[in-house]
Amino acid sequence: MAGIVPPKQKVYQAVLKEIRTYIEEHHLQPGDKLPSERELAEKLDAGRSSIREALRAMELLGLIETRRGEGTFLTTYQPYQSVELLSSFILKNDGVKEELFMTRFILEKEAAKIAFDKLNEQDIGILQVLLEDDSIQAEERHMDFFGLLFSKINNTLLEKIWGLIEAFSLTTHRFYYKNTFYHELLHLYEKKDFDQIEDLFQEQVANLY
Amino acid sequence: MAGIVPPKQKVYQAVLKEIRTYIEEHHLQPGDKLPSERELAEKLDAGRSSIREALRAMELLGLIETRRGEGTFLTTYQPYQSVELLSSFILKNDGVKEELFMTRFILEKEAAKIAFDKLNEQDIGILQVLLEDDSIQAEERHMDFFGLLFSKINNTLLEKIWGLIEAFSLTTHRFYYKNTFYHELLHLYEKKDFDQIEDLFQEQVANLY
DNA sequence: AATAGTCAAGTGGTCAGACCACCTAACATA
DNA sequence: TATGTTAGGTGGTCTGACCACTTGACTATT
Structure with missing residues (x-):
């Protein structure tokens, strides 16, 4: 992680990318469940609050849906809306x-x-x-x-x-x-x-x- | 807060609205500085993490810009992009x-x-x-x-x-x-x-x- | 007086841990 | 078989603690 010039990328943005990778590697489909926030925090070596900020972002983009007591799920319909982040999510479709x-x-x-x-x-x-x-x-x-x-x-x-x-x-x-x-x-x-x-x-x- | 049927609205969504109200009441212009996260947490009676989730949302919408060590500022250009939240920000323009x-x-x-x-x-x-x-x-x-x-x-x-x-x-x-x-x-x-x-x-x- | 250096305070960024409310499924009970 | 009960997992939230960074006031040097 220690580059010569720190990219200064925020953790939640990095988390965002890692979650995408996770989705791809595990072949998650719309409707599938993501690991719990605690699990993600542990796996990605980040604080739960950072995980949550990333998930909040994905929620805003319509990529995921959170259900209290149950978990976090990929949205069933194909999302669109803004931001370049989407591009990496989209191109598989x-x-x-x-x-x-x-x-x-x-x-x-x-x-x-x-x-x-x-x-x-x-x-x-x-x-x-x-x-x-x-x-x-x-x-x-x-x-x-x-x-x-x-x-x-x-x-x-x-x-x-x-x-x-x-x-x-x-x-x-x-x-x-x-x-x-x-x-x-x-x-x-x-x-x-x-x-x-x-x-x-x-x-x-x-x-x- | 205790209604007969709890609206189940998330805190960060409520915070979002309150921040909007704050911006209007204080006549904040693009480029102006928002109160610090800690100050907002105290004023809006919410945890700092909830404030941050709301700010993260606003950041994604392009409404604000955060500068470490300095603070949070209203974006100088008129934002667009997604979500109904925008509507309340937009209609003044x-x-x-x-x-x-x-x-x-x-x-x-x-x-x-x-x-x-x-x-x-x-x-x-x-x-x-x-x-x-x-x-x-x-x-x-x-x-x-x-x-x-x-x-x-x-x-x-x-x-x-x-x-x-x-x-x-x-x-x-x-x-x-x-x-x-x-x-x-x-x-x-x-x-x-x-x-x-x-x-x-x-x-x-x-x-x- | 002007400049350079130091430092304290404030700010966002992040983490860890603690509750709470809620859902589910396994289990025990009738 | 049907019905409660309960324990564990999950998201939602708060608190307090550091860290990294910026700024501006203060100090020492020139």
């Missing part, structure tokens, strides 16, 4: 990748349409430069591109949700759009052609749902 | 209602379109009955109506996000669609007229953005 992509797709499509009226020449210039730059990764370009669109919309909630989904997406197989897609979208902005935005997006996923 | 509605609108619009191919006669029958029933509130009808649509989509993530937004929306001024809207949407489903769904939605918010 098949179909999640598709859900992530579909949701992300919807948000980005609508963002592209709503941003249509709010982009000025300067914004379009920035996007152009962005697409010309070959030195950056595809993921990063995607984030920057849509990040700008979302920022113009002026809806923090929407932006937050998108950021969350995007973060999750990074942990799974990446699925972004064709390279030409971004250029075509930009062209539509330049030509002030709103109506084709929807179609352009749909072309990208014609086979998905 | 102007513009949030609009953001909530816009996001909800997008999700519902897309859900209505994606569900198009997945509704069978029985589903449409259920929706019809739902709209005929005058005994239920508009909000509930809305929830049930779109709840069914979302359930047909088979995307838990999307459904979860929508449920979250919906819960928030309930805490602010309600803004749903015209009564006729639901019937018209249903007609489009019956007529198998996909293309007009988008337009129908847009009519509802022509003046919003």
Whole structure:
């Protein structure tokens, strides 16, 4: 544990990871019972209060359910909600990748349409430069591109949700759009052609749902 | 505290509410410092561990930030993320209602379109009955109506996000669609007229953005 | 006077141990 | 067989104790 530079990670965060590992190694399924708090404290070599703080976090995320007198159980339904912690819990579930992509797709499509009226020449210039730059990764370009669109919309909630989904997406197989897609979208902005935005997006996923 | 039927609310949840009250009464702004854990424990008549569990929850929600040796501070940026607890923190912020509605609108619009191919006669029958029933509130009808649509989509993530937004929306001024809207949407489903769904939605918010 | 060093107090982080309320299952009883 | 009873395990909570860290006041040095 004694690194040269202490990571300063809180115990309850470390506990969180260890519990995840425990779940994986023991192949726990939704509805299964976790070890008791006392047992976890002993196994993970941590105080019970730290264990509880971690469990409280998992409870908030909807990952577990505690029943007094009985124990702590994995939630039966697949949880979602916030925080990167989730990503490590999620990726085992098949179909999640598709859900992530579909949701992300919807948000980005609508963002592209709503941003249509709010982009000025300067914004379009920035996007152009962005697409010309070959030195950056595809993921990063995607984030920057849509990040700008979302920022113009002026809806923090929407932006937050998108950021969350995007973060999750990074942990799974990446699925972004064709390279030409971004250029075509930009062209539509330049030509002030709103109506084709929807179609352009749909072309990208014609086979998905 | 001794009610006839104990609410069985956990202390840390009660503490959560009291902290919120404290923040409001003392007009704390983002960046301001909360009382120390020990002070809160004394003031709220709770153990420090319970206080910490509550603070841990708030931290996860992005509401506070703890700095060892210094104290606990309100986060400077407006938080979002999960859980009904947020609703009570959020509603003071102007513009949030609009953001909530816009996001909800997008999700519902897309859900209505994606569900198009997945509704069978029985589903449409259920929706019809739902709209005929005058005994239920508009909000509930809305929830049930779109709840069914979302359930047909088979995307838990999307459904979860929508449920979250919906819960928030309930805490602010309600803004749903015209009564006729639901019937018209249903007609489009019956007529198998996909293309007009988008337009129908847009009519509802022509003046919003 | 300005700077550097020291130190005490306050704060979050953590642990250990103690009760309590509650649930369950094994057991004893009728 | 049905019904109480009970002991053990579990989460819920509190208390008190350290630790690590930050801050600011105080002191000594320059």
